Amino acid sequence: MTGGVTIGQAAAFAGVTVKTVRHYHKHGLIDEPCRDSSGYRRYGSADLLRLIQIRTLAVAGVPLAEIGAILDADPDRFAAALVDVERRLNDRIDDLIARRDMLRRLATGDRALLPDRVLAKLDRVAADLGFTPDDVTMAREGLVLIKALVPEGFDDYVSRVERALGDPRYFSLVKRMWCAAEWEPDDPRVDELATAMADYFLAHPSLLPIPAGLQARTDAAIRYDLLRQHGQEQKPAWTRLAALFEARLRSAGIDLA
Template sequence: MRSGLTIGQAASFVGVTIKTVRHYHRLGLIAEPERDTSGYRRYGSADLLRLVQVRTLAGAGVPLAEIGDLLDAGPEQFAATLDDVHHRLDEQIEDLTARRDTLHRLTHGDRALLPDRACAVLERLVGLGFDPTYVATQREALVLARALVPEVFDSFLNRLELGLDDPEFVALTKNSLEAESWDPDDPRIEELAAAVADNLLVDRARLEMPTAPRKRSDTAARYGLVNHHREDRPSIARLNALVEAKLRAAGIDVPHQ
């Protein structure tokens, strides 16, 4: 009777299943030992070594189809092949990490479409007591800005962040929301527009648009889609138009719609 281990013992010693060992045999990764007089295949130390090598490489991410050639290769080819496998694994890790981050964002609402910095701005709006409808409108505007005019997205966020640090700006914004119920010809709209424009002009630098978007032939259209998103109330449309007119009169380059 030939000495050695049965397939079950070999699989157990190496840490795989019998099914896995048989699969390696079918792929030609490990030669099947001869049967002993009792009809059992007996695995010797050389068989176990090969099995350990295959299991280790497979566990490291080397495709089974490549393991046979890899184990039969010389030292230089072996090292080169492992480097290639390492590179491919790095790419897979990056891809899986990106997918994981996307799933994480999907489970956290806004973070599926907006960076953490923008989400923080939305959270600040909630903390300052802004109406949920306004917060939702700002969320949509941020998503549009990031997609349509990514060059100005950071400056757009800067403007929002600086504004939320200014109690007067916060109060004026809330007053603007109240203007939704006003008649478009209400004289208070012009007074409010002047106050908003004066507040914005205190720091002119934050009103400047980057030069890149201005080179586009459709700059005004892109800007308008973002800046006038959900502008479906005549009073708000007039308020925004008056604010923009006052900014232009003060020398601020606001694209005409």
């Protein structure tokens, strides 16, 4: 070949680096031109056009492994290939938007880990119960644990609690339970509340807030214990309340886990 430009010049004209041009050669996207009498490879106008086409497709998001076939295809196959690439790019865009939205939700804490409908219900109930921000966080974390440990029973659990909260007596018990978090463990009101809670669920066993599917698992006791422990380190009275409540249910023949 007479004339032409060096690889460095071709790279500059095409808007890429020399390393990139060599990478294209390695992947078979463009043939290496012949050397001139001085031993230098010389790139002609056709080579430069090919480099520009490769760079454009690569920047558009076409994988290098597909660029050669696209450039060598007839016009119909070329158009169809670009449509397919566009579809995949749109899928990637949708995925990136979803990830961005997740990051934005995570900026508000663990709210991103629960469905919007559940968060809306929790916010309403928390307002009715007069929850503090810490109470709301603890309740939300408990729901996150249930969703992670018994995903198949999460919707059933939420539905049970929602139905129960429609009963003024249960609503009152829940309010007392959250107040009990500030009591001393040996406060006699703990024993009274455990009895009242047990009596309520013995009368309404279908509302017992145990996620569906939990008892069918071989490791049900481990999962139940993890759920049961939530919040008890910070609220010692809850530990005794839970123990008394469960003892009363078991003595009445209710198998918790």
